[in-house]
Amino acid sequence: MNKVSASQAVMTQNPAHSAPSAASLKTRPNSVGYNVAKLREDFPILRQTVNGKPLVYLDNAATTQKPTAVIDCIRRVYENDYSNVHRGVHTLSQRSTDLFEGAREKLQQFLNAKHSHEIVFVRGTTEAINLVAQSFGRSTLKEGDEILITAMEHHSNIVPWQMLCEQTGAKLKVAPIGRTGELLLDEFEQLLSPRTRLVSVCHMSNALGTINPVKAIIELAHSRDIPVLLDGAQAAPHMAVDVQDLDCDFYALSGHKLYGPTGIGILYGKEKWLEAMPPYQGGGDMIRRVTFDKTEYNTLPFKFEAGTPNIVDAIALGTAVEYLETIGMDAIAEYENQLLQYATERALEIPQLTIVGTAERKGAILSFTLERIHPHDIGTILDHLGIAIRAGHHCAMPVMDFFGVPATARASFGLYNTFEEIDILVDGIRKVIEVFG
Amino acid sequence: MLDQIRDLYQEVVFDHNRNPRNFRVMEDANRKIEGFNPLCGDKITLYVKVNAGVIEDVSFQGSGCAISTASASLMTEIVKGHTEDEAQHLFDLFHRITTGKNDDAVNLEEIGKLAVLSGVRAYPARVKCATLAWHSLQAALKNEADTVSTE
Numbered sequence: 001m002n003k004v005s006a007s008q009a010v011m012t013q014n015p016a017h018s019a020p021s022a023a024s025l026k027t028r029p030n031s032v033g034y035n036v037a038k039l040r041e042d043f044p045i046l047r048q049t050v051n052g053k054p055l056v057y058l059d060n061a062a063t064t065q066k067p068t069a070v071i072d073c074i075r076r077v078y079e080n081d082y083s084n085v086h087r088g089v090h091t092l093s094q095r096s097t098d099l100f101e102g103a104r105e106k107l108q109q110f111l112n113a114k115h116s117h118e119i120v121f122v123r124g125t126t127e128a129i130n131l132v133a134q135s136f137g138r139s140t141l142k143e144g145d146e147i148l149i150t151a152m153e154h155h156s157n158i159v160p161w162q163m164l165c166e167q168t169g170a171k172l173k174v175a176p177i178g179r180t181g182e183l184l185l186d187e188f189e190q191l192l193s194p195r196t197r198l199v200s201v202c203h204m205s206n207a208l209g210t211i212n213p214v215k216a217i218i219e220l221a222h223s224r225d226i227p228v229l230l231d232g233a234q235a236a237p238h239m240a241v242d243v244q245d246l247d248c249d250f251y252a253l254s255g256h257k258l259y260g261p262t263g264i265g266i267l268y269g270k271e272k273w274l275e276a277m278p279p280y281q282g283g284g285d286m287i288r289r290v291t292f293d294k295t296e297y298n299t300l301p302f303k304f305e306a307g308t309p310n311i312v313d314a315i316a317l318g319t320a321v322e323y324l325e326t327i328g329m330d331a332i333a334e335y336e337n338q339l340l341q342y343a344t345e346r347a348l349e350i351p352q353l354t355i356v357g358t359a360e361r362k363g364a365i366l367s368f369t370l371e372r373i374h375p376h377d378i379g380t381i382l383d384h385l386g387i388a389i390r391a392g393h394h395c396a397m398p399v400m401d402f403f404g405v406p407a408t409a410r411a412s413f414g415l416y417n418t419f420e421e422i423d424i425l426v427d428g429i430r431k432v433i434e435v436f437g
Numbered sequence: 438m439l440d441q442i443r444d445l446y447q448e449v450v451f452d453h454n455r456n457p458r459n460f461r462v463m464e465d466a467n468r469k470i471e472g473f474n475p476l477c478g479d480k481i482t483l484y485v486k487v488n489a490g491v492i493e494d495v496s497f498q499g500s501g502c503a504i505s506t507a508s509a510s511l512m513t514e515i516v517k518g519h520t521e522d523e524a525q526h527l528f529d530l531f532h533r534i535t536t537g538k539n540d541d542a543v544n545l546e547e548i549g550k551l552a553v554l555s556g557v558r559a560y561p562a563r564v565k566c567a568t569l570a571w572h573s574l575q576a577a578l579k580n581e582a583d584t585v586s587t588e
Contacts, residue, residue: 372455374502376477377446380560384442393478406478406500435439435446436503 053386061412103318128252143169203235208357209365260320472573
C-alpha cells in the first residue's frame with residue numbers, strides 16, 4: 001500500500017491570493033503555515049466549473065469531497081486485494097481481512113480508543129445511534145426510565161430514541177438551548193434524574209455550528225453513573241477527538257463527512273458496554289457457533305457486525321483518516337476557525353443578514369437568513385454563481401421551530417475552502433439581495 | 438448569468454411573492470388542509486369553499502420560498518370560480534409545464550399567468566415548491582387527510 005500524503009501541505013508558503021477587496025484586506029487573517037492551494041490539488045472534484053463559474057463548495061456539513069488518496073484506495077483494493085473478510089484461507093481473503101482490520105486500527109488511533117475492538121463498523125452515524133438505541137437501550141430501559149438529549153439534535157439523534165421510548169415506555173427529555181444556540185447547562189443538569197439511563201448529545205450541531213461543552217456534560221452525567229453517547233458526525237471532521245480524554249461511553253461518526261466514502265461510519269463504545277450489550281442484528285460473522293437450539297455470539301467487535309461488511313469503504317475510511325492526520329486535525333481546526341471568523345465578519349457587513357447560531361464555541365458552520373428572502377431562493381441563485389450551500393431545515397426541524405424560521409441557508413466549511421471563496425459567497429449573497437430588489 | 442435566473446424569477450413571481458393574493462384565513466371555508474414540503478420546510482394552509490362542485494373561494498396562509506408563495510398566490514387567482522374538474526384540469530396542465538413533460542399541446546392562453554412558472558422545469562429540485570399548493574388543493578378537493586406532503 002502506498003503511503004498517503006496530504007501533498008506535504010503543512011509548513012509551506014501560503015499561495016498568493018487573488019486581489020482581495022479593501023474590506024477583506026483589513027480583516028483577512030494570516031493563514032501562513034497551511035497550504036490550502038496545495039491541499040485543493042488533492043480533491044479532483046474541486047477543479048470544475050458549475051454554471052460557468054468555478055465551483056465553490058460550501059456544503060461540507062452535508063458531506064465532504066474525497067481526496068485522491070481515498071478514491072485511489074477504493075480502486076486499488078478492488079483491482080488487487082478484494083475478497084470477503086474473516087472467512088477464506090486464500091490469499092485475497094487474508095489481504096482483505098488485513099486491510100479491513102488495519103482500517104479499524106487506524107480509526108482506533110484517530111479517536112485514541114483504548115482497543116481496536118471498541119470500533120464497530122456501521123453505515124454511518126444514524127446506524128450507530130440506532131445500534132445503541134436498540135441494543136443498549138432495549139436491553140436496559142424500563143417504563144418510566146428517561147433518555148436525555150438536547151434541543152439542537154439532528155433528527156438521527158431524536159427519532160431512534162422516540163422509537164425506543166415507544167417500545168419500552170421510557171420518556172425522552174430534551175434539554176433546552178438559548179438564543180445563541182448554546183446548551184443551557186444548568187437546565188441540562190436539572191434534567192438529569194434518578195431515572196435517566198442515557199445522555200445522547202451532539203458534539204457539534206449541524207444546523208448551528210455550536211460545539212457543546214461535552215466534557216462538562218460527561219462529568220455531570222458520570223457523577224450520576226449515567227453513560228453518554230456523543231454524536232460526532234459534525235465534530236470529527238473539524239477537530240481532534242480523543243475518546244479516552246473525553247471519557248464518553250459511545251462516539252458515533254460518519255465516514256462521508258470525514259472525507260471518506262459514503263455508507264461507512266463507526267460506533268466507538270467502551271468495552272464494558274459493548275461486552276454487556278446484546279447483538280443488534282443477527283447473521284453471519286457475528287456468531288461463534290450456531291445450532292438450531294442455541295447460538296453463541298462472536299467476540300467484539302464482530303458481535304455487532306452481522307453479514308458481509310462494507311469492506312472496501314471501511315478500508316478507504318482508514319485511508320481518509322490517515323490523510324487527515326498527515327495534515328493534522330489541530331491544523332485543520334485552527335485554519336477552519338480562521339475561515340469561520342472571517343466569514344462571520346464579512347457576513348455581518350450585510351445588514352439584511354441574520355446569523356442563526358452565535359455560540360461562543362462554534363465549528364465552521366455559518367447558518368443564516370436574509371430578510372424577506374427564503375433560503376431556497378438563496379440556494380438556487382447562489383448555485384447559479386457556482387456556489388453550493390445547503391438551504392433547508394438541516395434535518396433539525398425542532399431547531400428551526402425554536403428560532404422561528406422555516407429554514408436557513410447554511411455555508412459550511414472544510415479543510416479545502418479558502419478566504420477567496422468566502423469573498424465570492426459574500427458577493428453572491430449581495431447579488432441575491434439585488435435580484436430580489 | 439443573472440439573465441438566466443430571470444427565467445425562473447420573473448417579475449410576476451416577485452410580485453406575487455411580495456404581495457401574495459388571497460393570503461388570509463377563511464373563517465367559513467368548508468375544506469382546510471395543511472400542505473408541507475419536508476425537503477425545505479415550506480408550509481401552507483389552504484382554505485377552500487366549495488359549493489355544488491364550484492370553488493367559490495380559496496385562500497392560503499403559510500411561509501415558503503418565492504416560487505411556492507407565488508405559485509400558491511397565482512393558483513388561488515386562477516381556480517376561483519372554476520369547477521372541481523376544471524381545477525383538476527388546470528393542475529394537469531400546470532404539472533406538464535413545470536415538469537416539461539407532454540407540454541407540447543398545452544394552450545398557454547388557457548393557463549394564463551401560470552405560464553410564468555414554466556421556468557421551474559430547469560430546476561428539478563424546485564418543482565416541488567411550485568406544485569405544493571396544487572397538491573394541497575387536489576387533496577382538499579378530494580377531502581383527504583389533513584396534511585399533504587410533497588414527499
